[in-house]
Amino acid sequence: MSEPEPASPRVLRVVHVAAEYADVAYTGGLGEAIAGLARATARTGANVSVVIPGYERAFAALGGDTLPIGEVEVALPWGPCAFAVHRVVRDGVAIFLMREAAYFDRPHLYGDASAPYSDNAVRFAAFARAAAQVVDGADVVHLHDWHAGLVAPLLARTWSRPEPRPRIVTTAHNIAFHGAFPTSALALTGLGPDVLSVDGVLHHGRINLLKAGLQFADFLTTVSPTHAEELKTEAGGWDLAGLFRHRQRDLVGILNGTDAPREAVTPAERTARRAALCAELGVETPTGPLFALVSHLTTQKGVDLLIEVIPGLVERGAGFVVLGLGAPALTEALRSVARTSPRVAFCERFDPALAQRIYEAADVICAPSRFEPCGSSQLHAMCAGALPLARATGGLADTVKDVRDGGWGFVFGPPEAGALADACERALSLFGDDAAWQAAVDRARGVPPTWDVAAASYVALYERLLGRPGAEG
Ligand code: GLC
Numbered sequence: 001m002s003e004p005e006p007a008s009p010r011v012l013r014v015v016h017v018a019a020e021y022a023d024v025a026y027t028g029g030l031g032e033a034i035a036g037l038a039r040a041t042a043r044t045g046a047n048v049s050v051v052i053p054g055y056e057r058a059f060a061a062l063g064g065d066t067l068p069i070g071e072v073e074v075a076l077p078w079g080p081c082a083f084a085v086h087r088v089v090r091d092g093v094a095i096f097l098m099r100e101a102a103y104f105d106r107p108h109l110y111g112d113a114s115a116p117y118s119d120n121a122v123r124f125a126a127f128a129r130a131a132a133q134v135v136d137g138a139d140v141v142h143l144h145d146w147h148a149g150l151v152a153p154l155l156a157r158t159w160s161r162p163e164p165r166p167r168i169v170t171t172a173h174n175i176a177f178h179g180a181f182p183t184s185a186l187a188l189t190g191l192g193p194d195v196l197s198v199d200g201v202l203h204h205g206r207i208n209l210l211k212a213g214l215q216f217a218d219f220l221t222t223v224s225p226t227h228a229e230e231l232k233t234e235a236g237g238w239d240l241a242g243l244f245r246h247r248q249r250d251l252v253g254i255l256n257g258t259d260a261p262r263e264a265v266t267p268a269e270r271t272a273r274r275a276a277l278c279a280e281l282g283v284e285t286p287t288g289p290l291f292a293l294v295s296h297l298t299t300q301k302g303v304d305l306l307i308e309v310i311p312g313l314v315e316r317g318a319g320f321v322v323l324g325l326g327a328p329a330l331t332e333a334l335r336s337v338a339r340t341s342p343r344v345a346f347c348e349r350f351d352p353a354l355a356q357r358i359y360e361a362a363d364v365i366c367a368p369s370r371f372e373p374c375g376s377s378q379l380h381a382m383c384a385g386a387l388p389l390a391r392a393t394g395g396l397a398d399t400v401k402d403v404r405d406g407g408w409g410f411v412f413g414p415p416e417a418g419a420l421a422d423a424c425e426r427a428l429s430l431f432g433d434d435a436a437w438q439a440a441v442d443r444a445r446g447v448p449p450t451w452d453v454a455a456a457s458y459v460a461l462y463e464r465l466l467g468r469p470g471a472e473g
Contacts, residue, residue, distance in 0.1 A: 012046040012462060014038075015138040015166075017131045019109060019124070019147035021050055021095065025058040027109055027325075027350060028296055029376040030173050033223065033256050034144055035093075040257065040455035042092035049138075051131040053123075054086060054099030055109060062088055066097060072133040074126050077187045083130040098130045113328055121181040124209070125150055125188040138166040140462045145172065146179030149213025153191055153201060156216040167465040169458075170217035172210070173373055175231065175238040176300060179209030204239070214243055219465055220251045221458075223374035224395030228253030236371065254458060255398055256374040257451035260359070260383040264445070267434055270361070270385060277361035278319065281345035286319030289363035289431045291424070292386070294355045294377045297326025297334070302368030302391060307333050308417040310344060313424055319343040321358055325350055359384035363437075364427050370415045372396045382408065382444040387437075389423050391415060399447060403430060408444035 016038055020031030034050065042048040052058065059066060066086040074081045086097040098104075103123040111117045128150035135141050135155070143151050152168050159165040183196060185207045195201045201212040214220055222228050228251055230236030231244040244251055265273075278285040291313060295301045303326065310320050320343065322334055331348055338346035347354060355377070359365065365381035367390040374395030378388040382399070388409040390396040401407025403426075410430075412423040430437055 012459065012466075013137055013139045014041055014046055014048050014142055014462065015135045015140070016048070016050045016142045016144065017128065017135075017148035017151050018050065018052055018144040021052045021058075024061045024090075024095065025052065025055040025109060029256075029374070030145065032376055033173060033374070036257055036259060036451040037455055037458060038093045039091045040259075040451035041459060043452065044455060044459050046459065048092070049094040049096060051096045051098060051134060053104045053109075053127050054084070054097035056105040058097055059086075059099075062090075062095075072098075072130045074129040074190070076122070076126065081126050083126075085134060096134055098127055098134075100126065100130075103127070113325060113331070120179075121185045122188055124179065125185065128209075129154065129190050135166060139466055141166045141168050142458075143168065143170045143213050143217065145174060146177055146210035146213065149179060149209040149211070150189055152213045152216035153195055157191065157195070167219070167462065168217040169219045169221060169461070169465070170213040171221045171223065172214065172231065173223055175210070175222075175240065175373070176371070178203070178211065178238075178240075180204075180206040181209075183207055211240060211243065214240065214247070218250070219461065220244070220247055221461070222251070222253050223256045224398045225253035225255065226397045227373045227394040230371070230394060252461065254454055254461075255395060255449055256376065256379070257449045257454040258376065258379040258383060259451050260356075260380045260448075262383045262445050263360075263385065264442070265360075265385040267438055270363070273361035274363070277321070277357055278345075280357075281321060281347065283319060283321075283345045284342045286317055286343050288317035288319070288428060290319040290321065290361065291364045291366055291389070291427075292321040292323070292358045292362035293366045294323045294358055295326075295367070297322075297324045297330045299327070299330075300370055301372075302370055302415060302420070303330045303334075305368050305415065305417045305420050306366060307337060309421045309424055310337050311341070312421060313428070314341050314343050316428055318424075318428065321345045321347070321362060323347045323349070323351060323355055323358060356380070356384070359386055362386045363431065364389050364410070364424075367391065367396050367400075368412075368415075368420050369393060369396060375399070378409075379448040382448055385441050385445065387427070387440055387444060389427055391420075403436070403440050408440045408447065
């Protein structure tokens with residue numbers, strides 16, 4: 001189903017399968033990464049498709065441009081489930097939306113802030129089984145996170161066509177989410193009981209769809225070199241370290257890119273933008289730096305640590321803006337901080353346009369994550385002229401270097417409020433030195449790779465897996 005028809009047999013045909021795609025249906029970095037990679041891969045001349053669930057909001061975002069092109073059926077234990085396949089081309093990428101209203105016409109992609117949808121095993125198993133039926137002609141099927149994981153054993157175990165099976169690449173974006181379900185979910189998967197082993201999809205007595213994607217893929221990637229190393233450690237492998245160690249020769253970390261605009265801004269322009277943003281959000285413009293957090297609001301992201309340090313920062317003259325949705329305990333605490341401080345704004349929503357205005361107006365973008373495979377807000381912020389304040393983990397460690405070491409940000413180690421507060425303190429004192437601050441801003445801008453850079457690494461990997469002459473590495 002890759003389209004349009006390849007001009008020559010040498011045109012690389014890649015089909016991504018994922019739960020999100022930026023600007024169409026997404027909740028954050030995952031959707032941005034898939035869209036950034038797919039669009040940049042298409043720019044290399046490859047034929048690129050993306051298969052995502054046909055969420056109601058995806059159709060709304062695409063404004064009626066999608067065309068129904070067929071139907072695929074998945075046999076569920078209680079009867080057949082029909083997905084209508086819709087197609088549209090955007091930015092050189094063919095987007096396939098797999099529509100099944102009962103599962104995907106919902107207000108959220110995965111569930112609301114308090115809980116995932118109780119039928120997510122059915123929703124994403126059915127989606128993956130439908131997706132596995134529309135990868136005809138692909139050279140490479142590239143799967144992302146647990147939602148797409150089932151495609152790997154479906155292709156690896158049941159391929160029966162005369163042409164060679166596509167190479168399978170699985171990327172782990174967020175290892176904390178496994179898609180683990182009771183073994184009774186086997187009936188949803190379209191697989192036989194032979195996969196119910198530790199060499200198959202079984203993990204600690206449950207069916208694990210992330211493991212399915214990793215175990216049956218030809219190659220594994222994650223989204224930064226440091227995170228690829230972390231995945232092999234007990235502390236960083238989220239219970240799958242053994243698998244990553246076992247497959248370490250088939251594992252690479254490729255840093256995500258960003259296509260955010262890179263604009264040189266003068267200190268005067270930033271001062272004006274800071275004031276305008278504070279006015280827009282109805283908070284006092286700080287005399288000190290404006291700190292910001294644009295993130296899913298979870299303990300993974302270290303939001304609890306940040307909540308502890310905000311009052312102290314505000315007392316020292318700083319301002320604070322938080323944008324995002326997340327765990328009720330954290331959002332409640334943020335609401336209460338914002339209520340009591342005239343220099344703290346909490347915007348409880350997903351709003352990419354406001355996120356960009358924040359990157360362009362804030363002085364410091366915080367990423368105090370406990371773990372972070374890549375992270376996207378620090379990349380966007382650095383392009384826009386804010387300095388990152390980050391914990392040294394995963395992709396943050398690969399993209400943020402401390403100003404003390406000639407870098408462009410503020411880095412801390414232990415995931416503790418004290419260490420975070422020290423890093424904030426250093427930001428407060430550097431803020432007093434206009435020249436040093438501006439020099440760091442100028443260094444930061446060139447650091448994040450573009451998606452073209454990341455896509456070139458993926459294309460080299462695909463070509464190598466296909467054994468094509470001229471492939472690098
Ligand atoms: C996940 C990770 C994040 C990464 C994103 C895109 O959301 O948590 O670190 O940037 O995927 O790869």
